[in-house]
Amino acid sequence: MYDFIIVGAGSAGCVLANRLSSDPTIKVCLVEAGPKDSSVMVHVPLGIIGMMHSKKMNWRYYTEQEPNLNNRQLFWPRGKTLGGSSASNAMCYIRGHACDYDEWASLGNKGWSFQDVLPYFKKSQSQERGGDSYHGAKGPLNVSDLRIKNPLSEAFIKAAKQAGHKYVEDFNGAEQEGVGYYQVTQKNGQRCSTAVGYLRPAEQRDNLTVITGALTTRVLFEGTKATGIEYLKDGEKHTLRSNREVLLSGGAINSPQLLLLSGIGNKEQLNQHNIPVVCDLPGVGENMQDHLDVLAVTRERTFHSVGISPIALLRSLKGLVDYVLFRKGNFTSNIAEAGGFVKSSPDLSVPDVQFHFSPCFLDNHGLNLWQTVRHGYSLHACNLRPKSRGRLALRDNDPTTPVIIKANYLDNEDDIRIMVRGIKLSREILKQPAFDRFRGVEVFPGKDVQSDEELEAFIRRKAESIYHPVGTCKMGGDKMAVVDSRLRVRGVTGLRVVDASIMPTLIGGNTNAPTIMIAEKASDMILEDYIKKSLNEELLAVEEI
Numbered sequence: 127m128y129d130f131i132i133v134g135a136g137s138a139g140c141v142l143a144n145r146l147s148s149d150p151t152i153k154v155c156l157v158e159a160g161p162k163d164s165s166v167m168v169h170v171p172l173g174i175i176g177m178m179h180s181k182k183m184n185w186r187y188y189t190e191q192e193p194n195l196n197n198r199q200l201f202w203p204r205g206k207t208l209g210g211s212s213a214s215n216a217m218c219y220i221r222g223h224a225c226d227y228d229e230w231a232s233l234g235n236k237g238w239s240f241q242d243v244l245p246y247f248k249k250s251q252s253q254e255r256g257g258d259s260y261h262g263a264k265g266p267l268n269v270s271d272l273r274i275k276n277p278l279s280e281a282f283i284k285a286a287k288q289a290g291h292k293y294v295e296d297f298n299g300a301e302q303e304g305v306g307y308y309q310v311t312q313k314n315g316q317r318c319s320t321a322v323g324y325l326r327p328a329e330q331r332d333n334l335t336v337i338t339g340a341l342t343t344r345v346l347f348e349g350t351k352a353t354g355i356e357y358l359k360d361g362e363k364h365t366l367r368s369n370r371e372v373l374l375s376g377g378a379i380n381s382p383q384l385l386l387l388s389g390i391g392n393k394e395q396l397n398q399h400n401i402p403v404v405c406d407l408p409g410v411g412e413n414m415q416d417h418l419d420v421l422a423v424t425r426e427r428t429f430h431s432v433g434i435s436p437i438a439l440l441r442s443l444k445g446l447v448d449y450v451l452f453r454k455g456n457f458t459s460n461i462a463e464a465g466g467f468v469k470s471s472p473d474l475s476v477p478d479v480q481f482h483f484s485p486c487f488l489d490n491h492g493l494n495l496w497q498t499v500r501h502g503y504s505l506h507a508c509n510l511r512p513k514s515r516g517r518l519a520l521r522d523n524d525p526t527t528p529v530i531i532k533a534n535y536l537d538n539e540d541d542i543r544i545m546v547r548g549i550k551l552s553r554e555i556l557k558q559p560a561f562d563r564f565r566g567v568e569v570f571p572g573k574d575v576q577s578d579e580e581l582e583a584f585i586r587r588k589a590e591s592i593y594h595p596v597g598t599c600k601m602g603g604d605k606m607a608v609v610d611s612r613l614r615v616r617g618v619t620g621l622r623v624v625d626a627s628i629m630p631t632l633i634g635g636n637t638n639a640p641t642i643m644i645a646e647k648a649s650d651m652i653l654e655d656y657i658k659k660s661l662n663e664e665l666l667a668v669e670e671i
Contacts (some may be wrong), residue, residue, distance in 0.1 A: 127369055128153045128335070128366065129152045130152065130154050131155045132375055133157050134159075135325065135336065137209070137211055137212040137625070137626075138318050139320075139373075139645075140208065140210075140212075140321050141642055141649065142156075144327065144328040145649035151333075154334050155334075157342055157357055159339070160183055163207045163208040164181075167180065170449070172434075174216060174493055182206070185380075187202040187379060194535055194536035195589060196586050196587055199591055201491055201493070201591070212362045214519070216459045216636075218308040218465075218482070219636075219639050220635035220636040222468065233602055234602055234611075236611050246646040246650075249262055250639075252269065254269065254270045261298070267318060267642060268323060272307055273315050274455060276463060278503045302634075303476075304466055304468075305464070308460070308462060308464065311638070315449070315452075340364070341526065342355050343525040347388070347389070350405060353367060353368065354367040361421060368620070370656060371620050371621065372621050372622075374622070375624050377625050377627065378599075379627055381623050381627045382599050386410055390407050390617075391407055392408045398523060399523040405615075407617055408552070409606035411519075412518075412600075413515055413600045414515060414596075415512060415515060416516070416533055416535070416591055416632070417509065417537070417594040421505065421590075422556055422570060423489065423502055424501040424565060425506075425566035426564055427566045432485070433502065445457060462482040464481075466480070466481045470547035470548060478504075479551060481505060481552070481555075482506040484505075486501075488504040490590075500569075503564070507549055510547060511537070511631070511634055512541045514535055515537070517532050545582075545585050550581070571584045572584075594636065601630050608623065608627075611630055613644075627639070639663075
């Protein structure tokens with residue numbers, strides 16, 4: 127019997143495991159479907175390339191055919207190991223804009239304004255530059271400057287400034303707008319996932335149990351109270367019981383899937399799959415949002431490039447030595463070394479387009495990277511606050527069957543207009559003099575793609591996810607909300623969702639740091655409720671005596 131069972135040892139789950147088990151009187155069990163994070167691909171930053179290919183440590187989801195993207199099925203990688211997507215992402219440490227959290231609060235989510243959540247960002251962070259009013263220096267999550275700045279990334283910064291964009295030293299400080307280098311969740315040149323930062327210091331505690339290779343199949347209920355979980359491991363079914371709460375931290379895909387499999391969701395969908403209804407909650411799986419991204423790619427002028435490519439890495443003995451002995455060089459690159467936040471229109475109050483610059487030739491998520499010897503550089507542009515909404519649904523009642531993902535990208539016409547402006551801004555930067563000595567042929571969009579109509583067609587043909595799905599168990603008080611402002615699942619007891627799925631709206635930036643913040647804040651709320659409940663139980667026991 128455990129006090130708390132955490133389902134999913136990802137970006138949020140590892141945080142919960144650390145914070146809750148810090149009280150030695152609380153028994154915690156952390157259950158993860160994937161394996162331990164022992165692979166070298168996890169810890170070497172450049173291993174992100176291999177993580178894209180891994181079937182063992184990546185869920186490798188695909189959307190259904192997207193009607194506004196030429197009926198293409200888009201690849202959605204999600205981490206499946208200790209640390210989750212924090213063990214496989216590009217390590218960019220970005221919080222989003224303050225207005226994003228103020229909007230959450232304005233939607234009725236008390237305690238979630240920027241001033242409310244900033245202390246939790248600071249609590250989580252060990253900022254190598256030192257602490258200040260925006261940053262913490264004593265948290266488990268190490269945040270550092272890059273140990274390598276590729277000449278192409280330097281050219282991007284210079285070119286963006288030539289195009290009229292200002293340089294920003296810290297995207298997470300007082301001002302987000304501008305271009306610069308990303309800080310990364312690394313320590314000593316290695317990835318600092320939540321498994322490294324939070325779970326490693328806690329996993330030897332006697333009151334914390336970690337189970338890997340265990341797929342949770344449903345939450346157990348007594349009436350409407352969550353009492354435990356069932357999971358599959360090595361082909362056998364197991365049961366765990368909790369006397370306090372079950373905490374779902376599976377992410378924007380797995381958490382709503384598990385709710386539905388457990389009888390919480392739209393009753394019509396549950397009836398369709400012969401799942402007994404525990405609570406009719408129509409918002410489960412709805413409100414899906416993601417950042418759609420489009421690449422401008424240029425081939426480098428000479429074969430002997432300065433960029434990162436398979437050929438360059440294979441022939442670079444020095445790069446390998448630099449990493450093994452000194453933890454520096456190309457193998458410390460996060461692939462998205464530089465970028466920025468800009469406005470697609472000067473009349474906007476906040477940036478609505480984000481850039482990620484990669485000093486390599488990218489196409490199709492790098493899944494075909496090893497089949498090409500081309501050298502180049504790539505500039506991502508994504509629409510930060512899309513208005514389109516998608517949904518997730520069960521395909522059947524088998525927990526091992528991937529869910530139906532309908533992202534519904536570009537359903538709102540405003541979204542495609544911003545994407546067109548974004549690719550134009552990318553091109554404007556890439557044509558600046560700073561790139562003259564590197565510039566070869568533009569591969570994407572290509573010289574024949576010039577008009578707005580041609581750019582729109584290109585976006586529908588080539589745009590892909592940049593891996594920020596959120597919102598499928600949204601926080602709020604309206605009829606489509608799944609959790610309240612304390613992340614408790616509505617209509618039942620003993621059950622919370624703590625991950626990116628609770629975001630009511632998509633924040634303007636990368637979603638990993640915000641997910642960690644959510645888990646930090648949730649940990650405080652859970653412990654606060656636990657202490658109150660324990661005191662009440664003690665008082666009742668005294669009264670009975």
